[in-house]
Amino acid sequence: MIVIKAQDLTFTYSGSKKPAIENLNLEVKEGEFIVITGPSGCGKTTFARCLNALIPSFYRGEMKGFILVLGMDISKSTTSQLSKYVGFVFQNPENQLFSLSVERDVAFGPENLGLPREEVRRRVEWAMKVTGITHLRHAAPYELSGGQQQRVAIASILAMKPKIIVLDEPTSFLDPLSAHQIIETVSNLRSEMEITIILIEHRLDLASRYADRVIIMDRGRIILEGPPSKVYGEDAEAIGVGIPKISLLFNLLKREGYDLGCTPVTLEEATQAIRRRIMDDRS
Amino acid sequence: MIEVKGLYFSYDGNEVLHNINITIHDGEFIAIMGENGAGKTTLIKHFNGLLKPSKGEVLIDGVSTREATVASLSRKVGLVFQNPDHQLFSETVFQEVAFSMRNYGYPEETIRRRVNFILETLDLRSYAETSPFMLSGGERKRVALASILVSDPKHIVLDEPTIGQDHQQKEKLKNFIVQMNTQGRTVIIVTHDVEFVVECRPKVILLSKGSILAEGSYDEILSDEDLVRRASLVPPQIGLLMSSLRDLGFNPATLDVYQAKSAIEKRLLSNVSKTL
Incomplete structure (x- = not known):
């Protein structure tokens, strides 16, 4: 089942000339774990605001195209209707409690x-x-x-009991161990219930192993999307996204002519790939 | 020089810092790391006299913080808070950044030049006439940083500078911090960001539950997995990778991705030459 469907979605905040998101096309399936990342101002928070109709009912501006959240057109829905189904977690929990x-x-x-x-x-x-x-x-x-x-x-x-949880940099203020535990808790929710998770995050090293799909945005558009191992192997670096260091390591080696056959997302994958290559060369 | 001697600090009857002893020489680059609630922020608030020791003393360039005012200390020690909203209050970014220099009575022309320079450096020039409160969290954080750096303090203390910054801004911040340090300023950062520390290569002071757990070079400390986890940090990915390949002769203290690349390359090359 498709829970989010955006088609040619464009939104320009009133008073601004440039659209914050432009011609965005995206489908999200029920139960997917999606990480959205990209440089500041790339439009990821604007996109999140569409998911509970804060755009266009609270933040004014001009919308083109459409986005359906659980089949509801956000331009015809209110935040209070959607908030039954779409839960938000923000960077600073103090603001929420x-x-x-x-x-x-x-x-x-x-x-x-x-x-x-x-x-x-x-x-x-x-x-x-x-x-x-x-x-x-x-x-x-x-x-x-x-x-x-x-x-x-x-x-x-x-x-x-929301259908969709949107987390906007939920671990920024936490120490790495707590951050890790939070991401793990969120990921476990998927086995507890068919919940769709949209995680907006700069720190890709923690979340990547759990994500089904990574979406990289830049200047209001989706630039790259796919499974983490695919996205981190392509042009993510060039856009200025901080991919996990182990993925970067394999990209660097590949550039020097040592293609180890994958772009690892987890430590285990990376360890095995290097081990295999060293052993193969020996025999 | 910043000297912390037998520092204890309590509030509401809770002792949050226990017998801290640190000497930070001029021009040193230090990262203070540790779990949420370890006492890191409490410690750095002693560096410009915002907090005074319950016991022991803190000396800034030989002067005890008990005998100096926050105003005089803050000309020497610039402290940038974790949450920018705790320090921003002006109507425009320019005024915010100019505030401390106006307070010190610099001529307007000097102020203008200096403020524009710092706004340029921190990628804020186009926001000069914008209200700080219209900006994103990451941008407000840079405004807070600019407003401290503008008056060029000798010792710079940054509480979690990388929070909310994207990868590109983090790169710029790193270059800027390293540049300030190479120009001779003392730089102290409080951070959880192990990867940022690996790139900046400071000396690390590990704080846990109000005491110093360890002190040493960044690679010495961050490659000690047990120690790092005790401070609720997660070891750098490359260090973990090298550690799990230790039996093949890799060095677990290699934390930098470029060093790791060279080590693996060298290893693969030597394999090839053996087979030839």
């Missing part, structure tokens, strides 16, 4: 949907469990570490 306890924060969304008490309770328990914060239920969000806060933000989105 406001209750006095973790449990209350996670319950806020489903309560707002007008769900029965029992259902709210079930969802809150489940969301806290899959994000690993059950033991923090009575803590105040502001007492928690950045990594824990980001888990609370994700749990409160999950409790709405």
Whole structure:
């Protein structure tokens, strides 16, 4: 099932001459894990804002083409309609948390949907469990570490049982170990439920191993897209995208005439490819 | 010179820094690394006197921060915060960046030249008349940086400078930081970004739970997998790769991608010459 379909989507913010996104064509299947990356100002956040109709109903401007999110045309939908199905997690969890306890924060969304008490309770328990914060239920969000806060933000989105989760640089403020755990938690959600994940990220080393597809944007357009191993082998470097160092290593070797037959995304792939080549040469 | 001697710091009865001893010489390049909540930001706030030690002392060029005002210290030590919104307040980027120099009473012409130079360097020239609050997070971060660097402090302290910066901006930032350091300024960065540290090659101070866990050259520290994980960091990818190929004679302290490339190339060449 296609959950997002953009066709010739162009959006220009009012007061701006240049479109922020231009002739964007994209289809996303249910359950896909997609990483969107590209230089600042490439249009990735603008695209994300279309997914819950913040564009065009909150950010004004001129839209051409169309985008359907779960079959709904965003130009005819409101953010409150879409927010039942599309959850957002931002860079700074502090901006998203406001209750006095973790449990209350996670319950806020489903309560707002007008769900029965029992259902709210079930969802809150489940969301806290899959994000690993059950033991923090009575803590105040502001007492928690950045990594824990980001888990609370994700749990409160999950409790709405969205079809799509959009994460806009969710790990920027976290130490690498917490960042790694957050990405892993998000990735595990796919086996828990058929959720579609759109992750906007500069740091490709953490997310690449989980991604089905990487989309590289530049100046409002999609420049490259495909499985990470394919995208990192092509012109991603030339556009100025910071591909993972192990992928870069293999590209550099290839340029010197040592084609090791792949562009690795994981450490295991890289180790095996080098090992194989050294052993082959020996025999 | 920045000297930290037996520094303890507590607030609300919690001791967050325990017996920190560091000497940073003029012109050194230091990265302070460690997990969220390790005390990194608390430590650097002592460098310009924003915080005063509960016990012990911090000396900036021989003067104790207890005996100096933040205003006089901040002419020597420029501190750029992690969150730019904690320091931006002017109506335009130009005014924001010009603020400290106006405060120090420089002539307007000097200010204009200096501000334009720094805006140019940090890719902000086209935003001179824009409100800082209209800019993206990454751009606001560079405005905050510009507003400190404009008055050319001798010691520069940057809290998480790479957050929110894309790859190209990070490259520029790296070149700029390294250039400031080679011009003789002391540069201290607080960062989680192990790959950035590998490219900048500073000396690393690893902080964990308010104490110094280790101190040494970047390759010495970051190739020690156990140590790195204890500080909630993830070792550099290339280091992990080299480490898992250790049995083939690769050096786990090779962290740089270009060095790794040369090592693998050399290895493949020697294989070929053996078979010939």
